[in-house]
Amino acid sequence: MKHNFDEIIDRRDSECKKYERAVYPEDVIPMWIADTDFAVPKEISNAIIKRAQHPCFGYPIESFEFEKSAQRWEKTRFNWDIEPEWVKYANGVLPFLMYAIRALSYPGDEVIIQPPVYPPFSAIVKNNGRQLINNALVQDENGKYQIDFIDLEKKLKSPRAKLLFLSNPHNPTMRSFTLEELTKIGELCLKYSVIVISDEIHCDLVYKGHKHIPFGSINEKFANISMVLINPSKTFNTAGFRTGAAIIPNEVMRKNIQIIIEDNKNYGRTIFGMLTFITAYTECDYYADELMEYLEENRDYLLNFIKRNIPKIKISEPEATYLMWLDFREFNMSQSELKSFLFEKAKLGLNDGATFGEEGKGFMRLNIACPKSTLVKALDNLKKAVDSL
Template sequence: MKHNFDELIDRRVSECKKYEPSYPKDVIPMWIADTDFAVPEEIAEAIQKRAEHPCFGYPVESFEFERAAARWEKVRFGWEIDPEWVKYSNGVLPFLMYAIRAFAYPGDKVVIQPPVYPPFQAITKNNGCQLLTNPLIQDDNGKYQIDFEDLEEKLKDPRTKLFFMSNPHNPVMRAFTLEELTRIGELCLKYHVIVIADEIHCDLTYKGYHHIPFASISEEFAQNSMVLINPSKTFNIAGFRTGAAIIPNKKMRDNIQIIIEDNKNYGRTIFGMLSFITAYTECDYYADEMMDYLEENKNYIVDFIRNRIPKIKLAEPEATYLLWLDCRDLQMTQPELKTFFFEKAKLGLNDGATFGIEGTGFMRMNIACPRATLVEALNRLEKAVNELNKC
């Protein structure tokens, strides 16, 4: 590999949220969705070169940003888009808020599929809309499936205006199939519900699975959706807070622009633009190599848990480096489960219940770390579970 993903980096000296100062040093943080890998050297060099200039005033809004997003979608996923469709924002989440303010009135409804990324809930409620949940359901292998009968019931509500979709899905590790996405798209068209597709994990699919941009499926879907992207998860540049929305429908684009201006969020950041452009134009190799590395991490943890910690269940991961651990056989309350991982296993994971009540009994583990870290973490978890069995 060109990049060394085995490198152990001390992140505690970098004002890192994942390793925030209050975090005990004997606990391995494996929670928030950034990686423990160094950024591609191309990004580091571009930033260092720009930082040599002593002035950091308002930057020109270079159209290279839009072209970079278009290039990535075409090269990585075969979706040809017009750079004019691309809108800048300081991250993906603001676009959820923009969508509510542009396309819904207070009291209107938004459909989500829990267990799902917590801000989907908070942004909806904080912007005066009601939540409708279409909980994903597990089959006999633990794989999550869409309850389409329930989904249609939620979409047909006359006050439902938006469907927030996470694909690949965080945290249940699904890369939805063409058939599933098509059924979603057809139902949303039937009931005049706009799809907001959060595709921030689009680069992170494992062998045998692939990501399909929702709006690439048909022109009808494209005209009824926004696709949200951000290189942060892939290239470990979340701190630059720079994302984009791809909005093929001009009327929708114009409405979103009005909301952006109303919220005074139209200024771009120097290093955010630079890292975004560099990632999406020069760092394909890094995305490929990281997924090869994560594939081995994923295989290691799947084998380890199935053979050495059978009380914890893990469905076959299809996408993302955020693995959804089913800990219900440990027979703990959620507070007990959190305490067990933090104080007994010495691992800092995400509390599954924050993803919705459907996440009770689960914990989310970030495996985007050097292999040595993952091995140590799993050995700790095995030891902690074995000590439970002795009690």
């Protein structure tokens, strides 16, 4: 590989939230928050170093290179033809969820989410005075999560239902939704005039045999009722630059979102945020490809290890993301007992499944975007802890 994903990088004392000393002592392996332990591509670090050599960092111009790079990535990677004018900038993906709520609904309106799901979805809805409506995903006989379309239609029928927050690929259930599933969602949302806000931050992280489909790419009607949110941070380990984009084909929706952006004084762009976004999406295709090769090996190692050594832990086939959703319910522990066991006995810092909703109780989320040697040690720790029970 061109990039060395086996390199061990000491991230402690680098203002790194994942390895915060006050929370994670030296003997605990943090495998929780959704960033990687890999160095960024050389193209990104070189671009930053070159720009940092200029001694002035005043207000940057809003060049269209940012929008064009998003256009290139969607076309090159997912064969979606978008216009640069459809692209909006913000300091991350999450602000666009808030903008959508404020621009496209009124206080008391309903926003539908599909738990277990990324915790900020519910927090943003509640913090902005909207009603949170759950369309919980359900597991089939193999543990694979499926959309409950009967329940979804029931929730969409409500006259106050205005938005559906879609996690595509889905975090934390590791689903890469199929064309059939996404089409069914789109048809129901068209039927009941509900707008889809599709968080596609994990779009590059899809395993062989599966395919990421941008929601707005399916047809013009779906594009007209959607915002697609993207950010290179998960793929290229650039979350600290806080830069994301929304693709909004509908002109009226785009103008309404812009009004909220201006009301919140969030129209200023950052020099290094734009630089990393543009460089990632124009020069680093090879890195995204190699990353998935490496993650696939880590995923397979984890699946085989658990099957052979800790069969009480259940996991469905991961279709996407480097965030593995582990089912510990056979251990018959309370959530607090499970968290303590994994932290104190297995020496692992994982995400508490309960934070993803009531449906996440008994689960924990484990991040495999690390050198394989780290994963091997973590799983050995887990086995020893389970064997000691």
